[in-house]
Amino acid sequence: MILGINGIIASSAFDKDYQAVLNYAITVGGATLPSTSQQIKQNKLVVDLKAAGIWQKLDTFGVFATDGNSTFARIDWIRLVTMSEFNSPTFTTNSGFKGNGTSAYIDTGFNSQVGPNYTLNNASFGYKLYAARTTTNAAENIYGNGNDGLSAYLRSSAPPRIYFNANGGFVLTTAFVFNTVQFVNVNRTSSTSVNIYGNGSLIETKSLTSSLISSSPFTVFKSSAVYTNAGVSIIYAGADMTSFAASFNTITNNYTTSL
Amino acid sequence: MIIVLHPNDDQYNALNGYTNKQSCSTLMFVSDGSGKWVVGLEVLDDPNFSEIHNQLQELERIEYTPHYENEELI
Numbered sequence: 001m002i003l004g005i006n007g008i009i010a011s012s013a014f015d016k017d018y019q020a021v022l023n024y025a026i027t028v029g030g031a032t033l034p035s036t037s038q039q040i041k042q043n044k045l046v047v048d049l050k051a052a053g054i055w056q057k058l059d060t061f062g063v064f065a066t067d068g069n070s071t072f073a074r075i076d077w078i079r080l081v082t083m084s085e086f087n088s089p090t091f092t093t094n095s096g097f098k099g100n101g102t103s104a105y106i107d108t109g110f111n112s113q114v115g116p117n118y119t120l121n122n123a124s125f126g127y128k129l130y131a132a133r134t135t136t137n138a139a140e141n142i143y144g145n146g147n148d149g150l151s152a153y154l155r156s157s158a159p160p161r162i163y164f165n166a167n168g169g170f171v172l173t174t175a176f177v178f179n180t181v182q183f184v185n186v187n188r189t190s191s192t193s194v195n196i197y198g199n200g201s202l203i204e205t206k207s208l209t210s211s212l213i214s215s216s217p218f219t220v221f222k223s224s225a226v227y228t229n230a231g232v233s234i235i236y237a238g239a240d241m242t243s244f245a246a247s248f249n250t251i252t253n254n255y256t257t258s259l
Numbered sequence: 260m261i262i263v264l265h266p267n268d269d270q271y272n273a274l275n276g277y278t279n280k281q282s283c284s285t286l287m288f289v290s291d292g293s294g295k296w297v298v299g300l301e302v303l304d305d306p307n308f309s310e311i312h313n314q315l316q317e318l319e320r321i322e323y324t325p326h327y328e329n330e331e332l333i
Contacts, residue, residue: 030281071282084283088301088308100299102263102323103289137325225290226326 014039017055017077018046024080025072031082032069038259042066045255046077052247057124057239059117060110060218064096065130065233065256073097074106083108089221092231094259099221101135101229106220110237112145112152113213117239120165120210124241125152125218126185128252131231133179140178141223142230145216152214152237153223154178154186154196162186164194165210172196176203183234183249187242195242200249263297264318271296274314279307286311292324 014022022039025031034042042063049055061077070091074083089097089104097106112118118125127143137156144153144163151163160178161169165188176196185197188210195205218237221228234252241248266274271288275296278285284307288296302308303315 074283082283084285086285086287087289087298088284088305090301100301102261102291102299103287103297104299104301138327227289 014043015046015050017050018043020080021075021077025068025075028071028075028082030069031071031075033072034066034068038067041255041258045251048251048254049248052244052251054241054244054248054251057117057241057244058236059112059115059238060108060236061238062108062235063233063255064091064235065094065259067093067259070097076108076110079110081109095130096231096233097220098131098231099133099227099229101133101137101227103227105222105227108218108220108235110218111215112218112237113215118213118237119239120213121188121191122240123152123165123188123213123237124185124239125237126183126235126241126248127220127232128183128234128256129181129230130233130256132181133228133230135227135229137226137228139223139226140228141226142228142232143218143220143235144223145214145218151216152186152218154184155223156228162194162196162206162208164188164208165213166208167211170206170208172204172206179230183252185241185245185248187240187245189240189242197242197245197249199253200246202245261323262320263291263299263323264302264315265295265297265321266318270314270318274311277308277311279310282307284308286315292326295321295324297321297323 087103140156141153155161
């Protein structure tokens, strides 16, 4: 292993886009880099996502599960910005962030109108949980832009509802359980169809006509005035990931279980 | 029962929007189900808010009132 300055492995050893994350972290005050052994694992995560064709379809990608500090954990690996945290979501090394159910959240700053991969009729967002929520509000949202009627998020109503680039929410009729600890992919595959995958397997396909993309930023743990206390390891948004759901789950699972 | 911190008007004006720029961490009071400004107790243990820790300790501790689903659902 060749160590460079600041504990970063010599740049030639890493994929250029993971190296860019480390370089960005150095320029951001307060970010503590992951251990050298974890840098290798995170580099593999990027390499594997690229080989599967997933990385190229991402617009935002947050890897909260790290042994870097909470500031490093909030770096968006695609946009190279630091996501803002409000009211102290709890950071646990190698697990991620947990809400408090009353006020804590993360604002990713990702505006899905900008994309560029996320578009009205070809879009995806998702998250990987490490802890189920214990809050029981009816309108919780773990990750999405649920701040207005034109939104993209899953809502914890009974039964759960889906909102996705459409004006209004629709009941999910089958097996999606809001509180299951899993990797969730929500995909819009056309102007009329959306689907949900859990841990790489199809849960439900639903007819839902698109209308507009919200300009509200994607947030974690927050929907309007309602908050959740779930624990989240990874978030993303980008183009439709339907054909990548299984490989995306495998790759992220390989990463989190290696920590 | 969830306990949260509640500011009076002066405390709200002094603390709301405080940001630790280095860590991109902000304190922002939110409205609970009763319309009161609140923030979770976690801010007391957050090193990003160490500069205002003493002021946060002075906030009143009250019971959090949840929001209830009232949106017209389709």
